[in-house]
Amino acid sequence: MHQTETANFWLGSSLTLYTEPLRVALARSPKPTEERAKLVALLHIALVDTQIATSDSKYAYLRWRPVTAIRAGDIDPDPAWTPLHTTPAYPDYPSGHNTYSGAAEEVLTALAGEHTAPFDLTSPTAPGVTRTYTSWHQLTAENVDARIFSGIHTRSADEAGVTLGKHVAEHALRSSGRLFRPL
Template sequence: MSLLTVPGWRRGAAGIAAAALAAGMSVAAPAAAATATVDTILEWYDTTAAAIATGTRPQVTNSRAWAISWLAAARAVRTAPASAAGHYQDAALATAVHTALSTLIPDSAPTLDAALRTTLDRIPDGRAKDRGVAAGQREARSLAAQRAGDGLDPAAVNPPYPAPDPGPGVWQPTPPSFSAAQQAGTRFATPFVLDRADRYRPEPPPALGSERYRADLAEVRAYGAADSTVRTPQQTDTATFWLGSSLTLYTGILRAALAQSTRPTAWRASLVAIFHVALVDTQIATSDAKYAYLRWRPVTAIQADGDPGWTPLHGTPAHPDYPSGHNTYAGAAEQVLTALIGAQARRPYTITSPSQPGATRTYADWRRPTEENVDARVWSGIHTRTADEVGVRLGRDVAAYTVRSAARLFT
């Protein structure tokens, strides 16, 4: 049964619980009092975030690590026994995430080992704990084996990609570094749920010289220039805040959703798993569209359009313009959270940004960050508004497909 066809799905907690059961996820009793003082979900969410923050792997490789580790955890906790469910689930979740991440990010193994000891030491010894540990190890090893060779390792994501011959509208390496194209191999990776990378490939970008094309270019030329006289300080702040990694920025948003949730462990673990599965598949679909159309970046277009000294506010990433990857990510994240939680957060939440240290932003829903991402990439001078808006639609489409198909992840 599709999650979105479960009666009451969009009517709050009762519908979400029904959907969880339909997907094969157990809705277990609250954790025992002995472990109630520590939220194991948040403990291991933060442990995962810290482990993934190490190194310089491609974003989609890091999204894969999130997806594998938390999908393994969600599968492990869903078979909790009726008695001592909390002890079993805490042991299963911690062990699954630890086992998966220790394999995927071996440099973090010592820190992960210490975190696992901390969790297991507070769980009373016994059959529930032992069964949880065994389930976590089993699910993590099984899923890691299934995903081996899926094309999301750094070398497969970023293979050599010769620059195409120059021509009007055709992507070319951009100043100042003129780096080779990145993420060209992601389009060949194996999705978790999506049946093919081009299922939601958008229509081609606006034709060169069309009214929409001219309007897009004029907006970026005016508002995205390093020396823009029309961009406001507030718009510059927005561009800078959302410049950082989408994965890093949305780690705070998803954590807020988890922290506010009163749902059982199995449901919350599954939320993290579905979120990152959707984001992996979205990045595969994004790469497919980018390299199908190879649309040049605004800096190339504007310099070719009689303004050779034009420079964007922020450096242009080394891959084609259409669609915007930041915005496919934002659209997918928004869609998952809206489908599984509702349009509004339970209460306002605040996030930080790696690209604007010390700054914070507070939101009450999941849509506002998407809207700011659309504007931000224009005001940074690195995407057209059409690329941004089409990116949001692509991300929402892939994420909606993932949520509809989520039962397959837990069988």
């Protein structure tokens, strides 16, 4: 039950799901308004850049999705196995949802620190479910598990996605001075 609920909670758009945590971080950040606005822009820049890096990586590595590996693999294949959610029609590695998670965690941490007072989050793909979080990493860890519980990603794809997203966000944060030069 908990695994299915988690898979359903994180099924939708990562961008949509990270909107509320971004609002929470903005409201709780001690940074001046201008700095908070820059971090909002940096989050969106990092998310777009992670999408590019994800697509490039997926077609460089061409890793099987779990459904293909389980149904047709060489070790104990199960032709009847079905994932909880429909498997996307592109390679597994790295997980795009989790590149978003890694990038968002990195920017939210820069904005408001690693931990926060408890906040609630709902999901349009899990009506009636409310989750409570106290750190940005909790969101990431749960998203990793959700993609595995859905049966649409391997753990290595999810973990690589988080790492890739964090690296992209770190680059965006390091490069912010060039992005926000006065005109």
